[in-house]
Amino acid sequence: DTGVSQDPRHKITKRGQNVTFRCDPISEHNRLYWYRQTLGQGPEFLTYFQNEAQLEKSRLLSDRFSAERPKGSFSTLEIQRTEQGDSAMYLCASSLGAPTPEAFFGQGTRLTVV
Amino acid sequence: TQLLEQSPQFLSIQEGENLTVYCNSSSVFSSLQWYRQEPGEGPVLLVTVVTGGEVKKLKRLTFQFGDARKDSSLHITAAQPGDTGLYLCAGRSGYSTLTFGKGTMLLVSP
Numbered sequence: 001d002t003g004v005s006q007d008p009r010h011k012i013t014k015r016g017q018n019v020t021f022r023c024d025p026i027s028e029h030n031r032l033y034w035y036r037q038t039l040g041q042g043p044e045f046l047t048y049f050q051n052e053a054q055l056e057k058s059r060l061l062s063d064r065f066s067a068e069r070p071k072g073s074f075s076t077l078e079i080q081r082t083e084q085g086d087s088a089m090y091l092c093a094s095s096l097g098a099p100t101p102e103a104f105f106g107q108g109t110r111l112t113v114v
Numbered sequence: 115t116q117l118l119e120q121s122p123q124f125l126s127i128q129e130g131e132n133l134t135v136y137c138n139s140s141s142v143f144s145s146l147q148w149y150r151q152e153p154g155e156g157p158v159l160l161v162t163v164v165t166g167g168e169v170k171k172l173k174r175l176t177f178q179f180g181d182a183r184k185d186s187s188l189h190i191t192a193a194q195p196g197d198t199g200l201y202l203c204a205g206r207s208g209y210s211t212l213t214f215g216k217g218t219m220l221l222v223s224p
Contacts, residue, residue, distance in 0.1 A: 004156075033211060042118075042202050042214030043157070056211060091156050093212075102147065103204075103212055105156035 004106035006092050012112045013082055020078045021109045025094030032075050033103060034067055035091040036060070043091055049075060050097070082113045117141070118205055118215035126221045130192050135218040137203035138185045144207055146186050148177055151200040151217070193222045 005024040013019050025032050030051050035043035046065070048056045051072040061067075064082075069075040079086055089110050093103040119138045127133055137146070145164040149157035161170050163179035163186060170177045174197075176189040190197055200219050204212040 006156075035214075040216070042120075042204075042216045045211050045213070048211050093156075101145070101206060102159060102162050104159060105149075108154075108156045110154065 004092055004094050004104055006090075006106035006109050008109055009107060010110045010112075012114060015084060015113055016081055018078065018080045019082060019111065020076055021090055021092075021111075023075045023077070023092030023094075023106060025074070025092070026104060027073075029094035029096055029104075030072070031095045031097060031101070031103075032069055033093045033095075034075070034077050035093065035105075037089045037091055037108075038087075046077075079111075082111075084113045087111055087113045118203055118213055120201075120203060120215035120218050122218060123216065124219045124221075126223070127193055129194055129222055129224050131222075132189070132191050133193060133220070134187055134189045135201055135220070136185070136187050137205075137215055139205060140184065141205070141207065142183050143205035144183070145205070146179055146183075147204045147206070147212065148186070148188055149202040149204065151202060152198075157202055190220075193220075195222045195224050198222050 007022045032049045034046040037043045047067045049069040064080045067077045089108045091108045093105045095101045095103045121136045147162045148160045151157040161177045166181045166183045168179045174191045200217045202217045204214045
């Protein structure tokens with residue numbers, strides 16, 4: 001297994017368009033997280049799945065954002081009607097459950113909204 | 115809301131110098147993780163500390179978790195240009211998700 005994989009690495013889109021990102025976690029990890037990181041900041045939590053269940057969502061996650069993990073394996077994050085403020089690095093991480101909840105991150109998807 | 119404060123925000127040093135960066139909170143964490151992130155890449159996990167007072171070493175890097183599990187430090191001995199990057203601490207309380215600090219940007223010049 002080569003770790004957490006994210007696709008695409010970079011995405012440039014026009015304001016108002018929809019975008020979808022994919023994350024493939026480490027295969028035996030049942031937990032999957034999405035974070036957003038802007039320049040000069042640490043990653044901010046967006047949402048979290050345990051298997052296929054979405055257990056927690058941040059207040060940062062407006063109704064334009066939706067995430068799925070249909071079979072408890074890969075996950076997608078969709079942003080509808082993108083805004084310039086959505087420009088950021090979107091990071092996916094995965095982990096086992098307790099007692100070893102170490103999270104391993106993918107390389108991220110850099111979104112630029114023009 | 116659990117907040118993690120990292121200091122300093124930015125550190126520029128010469129190769130061979132020693133340095134310490136700090137991660138502080140008013141909250142107690144069940145575990146704390148340190149990551150290093152390079153520009154355009156995702157964070158890479160360096161270490162996890164779980165016991166108050168715990169010290170872990172990773173080559174020239176020494177990590178310490180405070181006795182009260184509210185703070186942590188990272189000490190680098192004889193820094194090298196390859197140590198350049200953004201150092202992030204992240205705390206977890208119980209089964210909750212990770213809360214990150216804003217990071218310390220380290221630049222090591224030859």
